[in-house]
Amino acid sequence: MNKIFVTGDTHGGFGRFSAKHLPQLKIMDRNDYMIITGDFGGVWSGTQAENSRLKWLEDKPFTTLFVDGNHENFDSLNALPVEEWHGGKIHRVTDHIIHLMRGQVFEIGGLTFFTMGGAASHDIDDGILDPAEPDFERRYWQFRRRGAYFRVLGYSWWPEEMPSEAEYEEAFANLDRVGWCVDCVLTHSAPSGILPQISPDYKPDRLTDFLETVRQLCLFSKWFFGHYHTNMDVDERFTLQWEQISQLSVN
Ligand SMILES: [Fe+2]
Structure with a gap:
């Protein structure tokens, strides 16, 4: 049985995955997954320091998956070759560090995931x-x-922090294909209807409105998101992650 963990924004710093902070490392292997809900920040300028941080993460026993946030270098990320992986499109950063692209549906560890990165800064x-x-x-x-x-x-900052029309269309097409039913949704932004529960300061935008449509129309058991730099169980389906690491279980 695959173990799947979810955490929030890493911004290029992966200390939370050290043995000191993540005792579960001892029982994880490459078929277990650590999902980051955006602002991965590990693919930026290609410096030696960045490459050694990526190598440190690559050498962890699990496979790292991430949706993009707003704080990514989209020139660097989008320069990576696109591959098909577990039913959806990815950028492969290293053998075991994988960017789950926008508007995709993946089958991972027996569960289906809809992914839609991006956010307005x-x-x-x-x-x-x-x-x-x-x-x-x-x-x-x-x-x-x-x-x-x-x-x-x-x-x-890159304008690609927000999805393009083509990415919204691809999302709709892939959700149509699976009958608007997945086990889990992974995003960086929250749906518009969830924002007031995080803070009255956050205003809806095109992406949060799109995600609200997904919230209304899609059947799902869990929805993890990041971006707002706090840890909060909004309700039993919606979890906002920052530094917290949660194990995913779907009923
Ligand atoms: Fe962030």
Whole structure:
């Protein structure tokens, strides 16, 4: 029987998977899975330090799966070759680190999973700076000095953080194919109807509205998501993960 664990945003730091924090490592193998619900952050600039972090994670006994969040380097992620794996499309980062692409349905360990990564960044209130703009440098340092909430196009922010029309269409087609019935949903964002239970500060957008449609129309037993940097069982089906690691069991 495969063991499946789910955790939230890692942002490129994988310390929670050390033997000290994850005693279950002793009983896991490559047919067991650790799922990260977005903001994996491990595929970014291809530096030696990043590669050694990925090697450390690759050497863990389990297989790592992740949906993308908003804090990913989408240029690097989307440059990886696309493969078919367990019924859906993936980017293979290493042999045992796998990106579950958007709008897919996978069969993993006897359970079906619908995956839809992506999210609208909520730490960009002051805007996105474009390095191609002539006054970029002046504005960048001005923003830094006043502690502004901003990101830089192509360095720390990509428009691909939100799904494309083609990805929404692919999601609908794959949900149609499985009759809008899966065991588990994995996303980074929450559905619009769940947001008020997390915080009144979070406003709906195109993706959370799409996920609300999935919430209304799809039969599922569990839905894990990340993004909001807290651990919370919203209700018996919806779990918001951050650093917590939960074992998935589906009734
Ligand atoms: Fe995050």
